[in-house]
Amino acid sequence: MALVGVCGGTGVPYSRTVGVMIWTVTNLKPGTAKTTSAVWLAHAVHEAGRRTLLIDADPGGAHSKYGAEAFDGLGSAGRWDDRARFPFDLISNPSRDLHKILPRVAADYEVTVIDSPPIEDHQGIAVSALRVADVAVIPVAPTTAEVDRMAPVLAVLADIEPLRAGPLTVCVLLNRTVANASSTGDAAGELTKRGHRVLPTRIPRLELYAQSHGAPVVAEDTAYAAAAAEILALADASGATR
Ligand SMILES: Nc1ncnc2c1ncn2[C@@H]1O[C@H](COP(=O)(O)OP(=O)(O)O)[C@@H](O)[C@H]1O
Ligand SMILES: [Mg+2]
Numbered sequence: 001m002a003l004v005g006v007c008g009g010t011g012v013p014y015s016r017t018v019g020v021m022i023w024t025v026t027n028l029k030p031g032t033a034k035t036t037s038a039v040w041l042a043h044a045v046h047e048a049g050r051r052t053l054l055i056d057a058d059p060g061g062a063h064s065k066y067g068a069e070a071f072d073g074l075g076s077a078g079r080w081d082d083r084a085r086f087p088f089d090l091i092s093n094p095s096r097d098l099h100k101i102l103p104r105v106a107a108d109y110e111v112t113v114i115d116s117p118p119i120e121d122h123q124g125i126a127v128s129a130l131r132v133a134d135v136a137v138i139p140v141a142p143t144t145a146e147v148d149r150m151a152p153v154l155a156v157l158a159d160i161e162p163l164r165a166g167p168l169t170v171c172v173l174l175n176r177t178v179a180n181a182s183s184t185g186d187a188a189g190e191l192t193k194r195g196h197r198v199l200p201t202r203i204p205r206l207e208l209y210a211q212s213h214g215a216p217v218v219a220e221d222t223a224y225a226a227a228a229a230e231i232l233a234l235a236d237a238s239g240a241t242r
Contacts, residue, residue, distance in 0.1 A: 021235050022106050024133040026116040026126055028149045030060070033139040033175045036209050037224070038115035041137070042088060044219035044228035050110040052088040055102075057125055058117035059094035096124040099131035099163075106132075111232075119156055130160050135235050136168055139175040139203070142187030150196060169238045172198045173227055176205040197234075201226040 025038040038054065046052040089109070094117065095101065106112040114133065119126040130136060138153060140146045150172070157170060172191055177184040188198050203209070203223045219225045 019110055020107055020112075021110070021134045022102060022112045022114065022132055023135045023137055023231065023235075024114040024116050024126075024129040025137045025139065026114075026119065026130065026153075027138050027140070028119045028153050030118045030121065032118075032141065032146065033203070033209075034058075034118070035115050036212060037137065037139045037173060037175065037203070038113050039212070040209070040217060040219055040222070040224035041228050041231070042111075042113040043217045044222075044225045045111045045113070045232070046088045047218075047220050047225065048228065048232070050232075051108075053106065053109040053112040054086065054088065054090045055098070055112060055114045056090065056092040057094045057098060057114050057129055058122070059125070060117060060121055094122070094125050096128045098125070098128040102132045119153065123156075127156065127160055130157065130168065131163050134169060135231060136170045137173055137231060138170065139173045140187070140191070141176040142174055142178075142181070142183040147187050147190055150191065150194065167238075169234060170197060171231065171234060172196050174198060174202040177202045178205055199227055199230045199234075201230055203227065 023041070025034045025041065027034055035058065042052050042054040091105070093101070098114070102112065102114075114129045116126045116129045136157070138150070140150065157168065161168075174184060174188060174191075184202055188202075191198050201223050208222070219228070
């Protein structure tokens with residue numbers, strides 16, 4: 001693959017490999033399905049045949065084995081004890097320097113998925129991820145509270161814009177939806193009206209996802225596989241894939 005030179009907004013030059021992309025799964029608050037979405041999307045892109053890396057960047061995550069691990073190799077303990085169940089590489093690094101480190105690390109992968117900490121708890125890490133990402137995936141439940149919290153997320157996105165080398169592709173992944181409830185359509189309509197790009201696929205509220213921490217994940221034929229395909233297509237269409 002050809003190398004293209006990109007200069008980060010920090011003035012830190014780095015090179016990106018064509019076909020490499022970084023997604024950050026982010027939101028303001030804890031409990032908004034960031035980790036669940038990051039894990040399932042990573043499985044989905046892996047199953048789609050893409051060389052995949054998952055970054056645990058949340059020091060406060062419920063399953064965190066947070067320690068002094070750094071990007072010094074993939075042998076360091078990951079966030080989830082049973083790393084063997086991950087059929088792709090997993091690195092734990094809740095760092096404010098992701099924007100400096102990741103261009104080099106992610107160059108070995110086609111898709112790197114970052115499980116971001118909540119912006120309000122660890123803004124430095126979440127912002128670092130947003131600076132380096134090509135795509136921000138924002139899981140949102142169809143509730144008024146979560147829909148309204150998009151405003152502060154957008155404010156953060158606007159703040160980091162000057163720090164980025166190029167535009168960020170942002171999409172909302174409607175999540176924890178209830179079958180046949182009007183709330184999903186209402187939330188999608190409201191978010192679209194406010195100018196957000198809402199992925200057509202919705203992730204239902206299911207025990208399959210609620211119970212997935214620590215269990216083997218197969219994303220094939222689930223909504224996450226469809227969502228991952230939509231994000232890949234979106235990234236390709238917007239030129240996020242370099
Ligand atoms: N689609 C879903 N259906 C049912 N439960 C879900 C779904 N997505 C997430 N959850 C549950 O919601 C809780 C919060 O999800 P999590 O991914 O840990 O959020 P975050 O990483 O944003 O803090 C967890 O208990 C998780 O199992
Ligand atoms: Mg989490």
